[in-house]
Amino acid sequence: MRRSPGSPAHWPRHVIMIVVCFLMLVPFYWVIKTSLTGENIYAWPPRIIPVDPHLFNYVDVWYMIPFARYLLNSVIVTAMAIAGSLLFNVAAGYALTRHFPGRRWIVVLLLSCMLIPFQATIIPAYLVTSWLGVLDTWLGVALPLLSTIICIFIFKASFEAVPPSLIDAARVDGLGEWRIVTRILLPLSKSAIATNVILTFIWSWNSFLWPLIAIRSPDMQTLPLGLARFLSVMEDTTGALFAFVVLVLIPGLAIFLMAQKEFIRGLTSGATKG
Amino acid sequence: MTWFRRKRTRELALVVCFLLPSLAIFFLYRLLPLGWNAWLSVHAWSPLKAAQFIGVEHYEEMLLDDDMFWQALVNTLVFIACSPLAIAAALGIALLVNSDLRGAAVYRTIVFLSYPLMTVAVGIIWRWLYDERGGFFNYVLRSSGIVDQPVKFLQSFDWALPCVILADFWQVLGFYMIILLTGLQSIPQHLYEAARVDGVPASARFFRITLPLLRPSIFLCIVVGILNSFTSFDLVYVMTNGGPGHATELLITYIYKAGFGQTRFDYAAALTVVQFLLLVVLTVIANKLSGGNAGSLERQ
Amino acid sequence: MRWRALAHRFVAVPLALLAIAVAWNIYIAFNDHGIIEGEVRDKAGAPVVGATVIFFERNFIYYEEKQRATTDAQGIYRFTDMKTHIGQLEARTADGRKSERRQLRLWFRSQDTEVAPLIVETPRA
Structure with missing residues (x-):
């Protein structure tokens, strides 16, 4: 006995969900409002709607800090992480579809590696990176993200769904292994690629602890570091800090809204695997 | 051949x-x-000094004379212990959104919206919401007459930790919801139909069918909650940096401070070992409690 | 089909952003001589000749005098090469009349700007 949508018994649920959504959106509103406020943001009582809204806080933040430089660092690190992780994960995912001695052992190893949170490795990871000589470089920041276990398994599952006869036919036609991957498997795994790109983007763009450790010089800082630094240097000034926050959040939100399905699929695919 | x-x-x-x-x-x-x-x-080591084996001295120091360690450990445990609250809230939302509600997709998106955000930015947003002059909470509390003096939430020994935990809830709630939704959608509908035919009341259907079959998803949520005590470094660093005093110090922030503030890499490593063991032990316990069929894990 | 739409969005949005950024930078390149000009008038609306206009640049939290200019026979002043995006303008005449301090916010550093006329009047005692 399903009730049709919109029937009277649904409205209490709508009310609850609207209240929940309102509460979830308040922080967004508060920060956007503050970033547009022209008057003193510490005035009491705070205005719900700014009296004199303008966008100049965004201009200020561009010049108050080397915003362009932070943005460049973030973009380069993220691009390196995406390109590298795509290459390595595709290769590893393909290798795991083949039968070879010790395959099971490697799968178990990877699955157990998934249990180790990166945050629990920061001290040795720092030492390893300094030993490799890539501290304070873009590569050093991107390196730990270059390969992600979830994505390897997503690719493995996606490749296994391709009919083997297709691969065999290609092999008979004399295509090399890498060509089989790029010409036949990848065009059939676009959703896996999207998941990999989006997850790596979010992780790399938002990552804070690792750049905080791996980066020393001011002009190598990424956006999250710049944000934390801006906060500590001039927290009591204007709405510029909040303009910075909004600017930094926009790319992540945009990517998420554009590819919600792939993003959620990627996050939960770890969950659905037995 | x-x-x-x-x-x-x-x-x-x-x-x-x-x-x-x-x-x-x-x-x-x-x-x-x-x-x-x-x-x-188990070694005394610094970048300038050769390693020397010292056995369990670091662990002795930690357990016997390090008040900050105990404080951080307690805070981390409180942090983890609070996550069932968020999971319960997420379960409620998931049940509401899972039904044939019109606009469920919009609600789902809005609740999930805060998850992919940069945690540093989330910290700054919440720090501002808690601000005693321009913040949202003080605005609501003062204009509705509940308090007449502004409350300095993040400077208060009593309030700072719950405030950070609430900010963390806001960010992960959507993720819990998604995990639980995936679990709910994998429950076969015919079980509910059969129960309905037999006249089983709604509450019993929830406790007899939904909750037992959701166990793997709930376990996963709990693991995410435990891992959250690691990933909340960004939040704590920006909101309070462990203060006031060490009221919001977590193990992960203490590890960072010991390692990179005081350059005691060896001691920080010992702290990490303890934290990792804590993670493993708690995960095993959660796995036992949820019936032993663990899903594989999600990173970050 | 769904994938094609996604590819479309994923290509279209970055391209649109890139196009906006390029267009914006081209616009900036043609309009960043740092010229700030405007007119000084008296209360009756007549141009004031020989008035001094002072530009105050914001220095973190307070405003600091940066540069001065004098109005010509048409009452027009002109600052060149002002490398700033935020400041205040004030006109003063030799006989002690002053204008209010006009807040000036620009969209980018050294944007060429035409300021609305500054009106000088005798300050109240």
């Missing part, structure tokens, strides 16, 4: 070439650090 062996060798070479980069990174950034942490934790 030789042809066959050559093919096998080629196949193996291919697999090795394809797997090597990933395995190298896992080795360098997962396995090696694990062992290195354990090794460092």
Whole structure:
């Protein structure tokens, strides 16, 4: 006995969900409002709607800090992480579809590696990176993200769904292994690629602890570091800090809204695997 | 025969070439650090000094004379212990959104919206919401007459930790909801139909069907909650930096401070070992409680 | 089909952003001589000749005098090469009349700007 949508018994649920959504959106509103406020943001009582809204806080933040430089660092690190992780994960995912001695052992190893949170490795990871000589470089920041276990398994599952006869036919036609991957498997795994790109983007763009450790010089800082630094240097000034926050959040939100399905699929695919 | 062996060798070479980069990174950034942490934790070492074996001295120091460690440990446990609250809230939302509600997708998106955000930015947003002059909470409390003096939430020893936890809830709530939704959608509908035919009341349907079958998803949520005590470094760093005093110090922030503030890498490694063991023990307990069929894990 | 739409979005949005950024930078390149000009008038609306206009640049939290200019026979002043995006303008005449301090916010550093006329009047005692 399903009730049709919109029937009277649904409205209490709508009310609850609207209240929940309102509460979830308040922080967004508060920060956007503050970033547009022209008057003193510490005035009491705070205005719900700014009296004199303008966008100049965004201009200020561009010049108050080397915003362009932070943005460049973030973009380069993220691009390196995406390109590298795509290459390595595709290769590893393909290798795991083949039968070879010790395959099971490697799968178990990877699955157990998934249990180790990166945050629990920061001290040795720092030492390893300094030993490799890539501290304070873009590569050093991107390196730990270059390969992600979830994505390897997503690719493995996606490749296994391709009919083997297709691969065999290609092999008979004399295509090399890498060509089989790029010409036949990848065009059939676009959703896996999207998941990999989006997850790596979010992780790399938002990552804070690792750049905080791996980066020393001011002009190598990424956006999250710049944000934390801006906060500590001039927290009591204007709405510029909040303009910075909004600017930094926009790319992540945009990517998420554009590819919600792939993003959620990627996050939960770890969950659905037995 | 030789042809066959050559093919096998080629196949193996291919697999090795394809797997090597990933395995190298896992080795360098997962396995090696694990062992290195354990090794460092029983040695006295600094970048300028040769390593010297000292046994369990670091652990002795930690357990016997380090009040900050205990404080951080308690805070981390409180942090983890609060996550069932968020999971319960998320379960409620998931049940509401899972039904044939019109606009469920919009609600779902809005609740999930805060998850992919940069945690540093989330910290700054919440720090501002808690601000005693321009903040939202003080605005609501003061204009509705509940308090007449502004409350300095993040400077208060009593309030700082709950405030940070609430900010964390706001961010992960959507993720819990998604995990639980995936679990709810995998429950076969015919079980509910059968129960309805037999006249089982709604509450019993929830406790007899939904909750038992959701166990793996709930377990996953709990693991995410435990891992959250690691990933909340960004939040704490920006909102309070462990203050006031050490009221919001978590193990992970203490590890960072010990390692990179005081350059005591060896001691920080010992702290990491303790934290990792805590993670493993709690995960095993949660797995036992949820019936033993653990899903695989999600990173970050 | 769904994938094609996604590819479309994923290509279209970055391209659109890139196009906006390029267009914006081209616009900036043609309009960043740092010229700030405007007119000084008296209360009756007549141009004031020989008035001094002072530009105050914001220095973190306070405003600091940066540069001065004098109005010509048409009452027009002109600053060149002002490398700033935020400041205040004030006109003063030799006989002690002053204008209010006009807040000036620009969209980018050294944007060429035409300021609305500054009106000088005798300050109240």
